[in-house]
Amino acid sequence: MSTPNIVLDTKCLSAEQFLQWLDEDTWAEWKQGEVIRLSPASRTHQRLVHFIADLIGHWAEQRDAGTVLFAPFPLKIRLPDGTVSVREPEWLWQSPPPRLSDVLALYNS
Numbered sequence: 001m002s003t004p005n006i007v008l009d010t011k012c013l014s015a016e017q018f019l020q021w022l023d024e025d026t027w028a029e030w031k032q033g034e035v036i037r038l039s040p041a042s043r044t045h046q047r048l049v050h051f052i053a054d055l056i057g058h059w060a061e062q063r064d065a066g067t068v069l070f071a072p073f074p075l076k077i078r079l080p081d082g083t084v085s086v087r088e089p090e091w092l093w094q095s096p097p098p099r100l101s102d103v104l105a106l107y108n109s
Contacts, residue, residue: 015076015084022074029074030086038088041071053091066095 013021018030027038041049049070057068070091077085 015086018086019074019076024072027072027088029088032083032085049090056091056093060093060095064096066093068093 012033013030013035014033015030018035022028027040029036029038053068053070060066060068068091071088073088073092074086075089075092077087079085
C-alpha cells in the first residue's frame with residue numbers, strides 16, 4: 001500500500017529538498033530545480049535490467065572489480081559546468097579506487 005503524496009510545489013526545489021521529498025513510491029528525477037516524474041517501468045523491462053545487473057555483478061564480484069546497483073536509487077551528480085542533477089539510472093557499476101601498485105606499475109613501465 002502506498003502512502004499519500006504530500007502536496008508540494010515541485011517547481012523550485014533544491015537538490016537536498018528533492019531528496020528529502022522523494023519517497024520509495026515516487027519515480028522521479030530532479031534537474032535545475034524542476035521535478036521530472038518518470039513513467040513506471042514494465043515487468044519485462046525490470047526483468048531485463050535485473051538480469052543485466054546480475055551478469056555484470058557476478059563478473060565484478062569474481063574479479064573484485066566493484067559493486068553493481070540497480071534502480072531505484074537517486075544519484076546526485078555534479079556536472080562539469082557546476083550544475084547539480086539528481087537522476088535515476090537503470091543500473092550503476094561502481095568500481096573500486098585504483099590500487100597503488102597498479103598506479104606505480106603504469107609509471108614504471
